[in-house]
Amino acid sequence: MTGVLIVLEGTDRSGRSTHARRLEQHLRYQGRGVTRTSLATSLLAADPIRAAKRQRRMDPVETVLLYAADLAERIEQVIRPSLRAGLVVLADRYVYTPMARAETRGVDAAWLERVFSFAPPPDLTLLLDVDSATAVARRSRHAPDRHEAGMDLGLSRDTIQSFRLFQDRLRDWFEVHTERYDFQRIDARGEPEAVATLIEPFVDALVAAR
Amino acid sequence: MAARYDRGMPPDPAQALESRPRRGLLIVAEGLDGSGKSATVEGIGRWLERRGRKVRIVAWEPSELVTRAAADPRSRTALTARVAALLAAADAQHRIGLPVARRLERDEVVLADRYGWTAIAREVARGLELDWAVNLHQSLPVPDLILYHRGDAGSAIERALATRPPSVRSAAVGAAYGQFVERLLATFEALAERSRRGAGTPWSSPVLALDVHADPAANARLARDAVRALVEPSGARRPA
Numbered sequence: 001m002t003g004v005l006i007v008l009e010g011t012d013r014s015g016r017s018t019h020a021r022r023l024e025q026h027l028r029y030q031g032r033g034v035t036r037t038s039l040a041t042s043l044l045a046a047d048p049i050r051a052a053k054r055q056r057r058m059d060p061v062e063t064v065l066l067y068a069a070d071l072a073e074r075i076e077q078v079i080r081p082s083l084r085a086g087l088v089v090l091a092d093r094y095v096y097t098p099m100a101r102a103e104t105r106g107v108d109a110a111w112l113e114r115v116f117s118f119a120p121p122p123d124l125t126l127l128l129d130v131d132s133a134t135a136v137a138r139r140s141r142h143a144p145d146r147h148e149a150g151m152d153l154g155l156s157r158d159t160i161q162s163f164r165l166f167q168d169r170l171r172d173w174f175e176v177h178t179e180r181y182d183f184q185r186i187d188a189r190g191e192p193e194a195v196a197t198l199i200e201p202f203v204d205a206l207v208a209a210r
Numbered sequence: 211m212a213a214r215y216d217r218g219m220p221p222d223p224a225q226a227l228e229s230r231p232r233r234g235l236l237i238v239a240e241g242l243d244g245s246g247k248s249a250t251v252e253g254i255g256r257w258l259e260r261r262g263r264k265v266r267i268v269a270w271e272p273s274e275l276v277t278r279a280a281a282d283p284r285s286r287t288a289l290t291a292r293v294a295a296l297l298a299a300a301d302a303q304h305r306i307g308l309p310v311a312r313r314l315e316r317d318e319v320v321l322a323d324r325y326g327w328t329a330i331a332r333e334v335a336r337g338l339e340l341d342w343a344v345n346l347h348q349s350l351p352v353p354d355l356i357l358y359h360r361g362d363a364g365s366a367i368e369r370a371l372a373t374r375p376p377s378v379r380s381a382a383v384g385a386a387y388g389q390f391v392e393r394l395l396a397t398f399e400a401l402a403e404r405s406r407r408g409a410g411t412p413w414s415s416p417v418l419a420l421d422v423h424a425d426p427a428a429n430a431r432l433a434r435d436a437v438r439a440l441v442e443p444s445g446a447r448r449p450a
Contacts, residue, residue, distance in 0.1 A: 069300060114345040
């Protein structure tokens with residue numbers, strides 16, 4: 001049995017974490033072993049990432065290299081061993097979010113691709129697509145933090161407005177790169193139950209074929 | 211030959227100044243341990259200061275993030291070559307890349323005792339791909355001149371272990387350390403070769419190779435001449 005790497009991508013508040021949890025449950029009901037991993041959870045890079053955010057050090061090159069270190073560790077320690085063991089790996093964000101954030105801040109796209117070339121290509125990348133108005137509405141329960149709002153870019157002094165503009169830029173990046181990275185776009189504006197019915201057929205078809 | 215420009219002669223000074231209206235100068239010294247990098251950097255620094263330039267010497271220190279991780283038994287297994295390279299590159303961007311860029315914007319001269327080539331050589335010696343390691347450091351400020359101190363591995367190992375007890379020396383030379391230095395040297399040479407071919411190293415900076423076995427005074431003159439070509443307009447040369 002070979003493992004399967006499924007990535008969930010999308011802008012903030014697109015429902016990635018919710019659907020990663022739901023998919024884990026869905027796959028476990030089918031008897032599949034599942035490993036879930038998400039951004040900035042590595043042993044070595046998570047703390048430096050948090051420290052950089054806390055100190056408001058937002059140099060895009062430094063930040064993206066820390067995220068690359070974070071992913072490299074998780075690929076070596078979690079993702080590859082899980083795939084070798086035949087598990088389904090659900091990655092809540094992968095190379096694409098760090099690349100989108102860095103490129104949006106002016107980092108060269110070709111350089112970013114080469115930095116992240118160590119990462120194995122996913123078997124399926126689900127792009128959960130929501131417009132920024134929906135994301136802002138979902139945000140009403142929690143104010144966006146500086147990082148999510150891209151305040152370092154100086155798009156607006158208003159956090160909500162900055163969040164909206166920044167997420168629009170990220171959404172544009174995902175749209176432009178959909179073909180290149182073979183994103184499977186999912187309209188994620190609906191309720192979680194409805195969105196799950198759009199996601200699960202892609203996952204079931206992939207897993208059944210392995 | 212004691213030294214040569216690997217990518218042709220030094221750039222025409224007037225042209226060089228024209229192409230750098232915005233900034234100071236970044237001159238970096240590369241090479242194995244004990245190859246004379248620090249002496250070259252200090253000599254150039256004094257020479258430039260006598261000419262009224264504000265000079266800052268920076269050293270390529272080991273990454274704090276990597277050193278801390280290596281010291282922690284829980285972290286050690288996660289600290290693979292790739293993870294260490296990425297953490298070190300992030301750290302270098304914060305501690306070296308950004309401060310150097312700010313100094314260059316203020317028209318200062320920055321002399322680096324080791325720079326990106328050292329990082330690349332260490333990463334390749336630990337098993338990573340040369341092209342990947344070269345790309346990783348491309349975002350560092352571009353040097354105006356790379357002074358490559360070219361030597362042989364045997365001498366470098368001898369120099370590095372000169373102060374160690376004989377038992378340590380014989381064991382180290384015969385084992386991992388010797389192989390590590392050989393791999394570092396192979397990467398330095400590969401980078402010099404890339405420069406000759408006009409391939410990125412990761413920059414297109416001119417490279418001056420200094421033979422570490424040549425007369426130190428002659429090497430110092432060669433290095434100074436190369437720096438002079440960068441800092442003094444054509445026709446305004448002064449005696450050394």
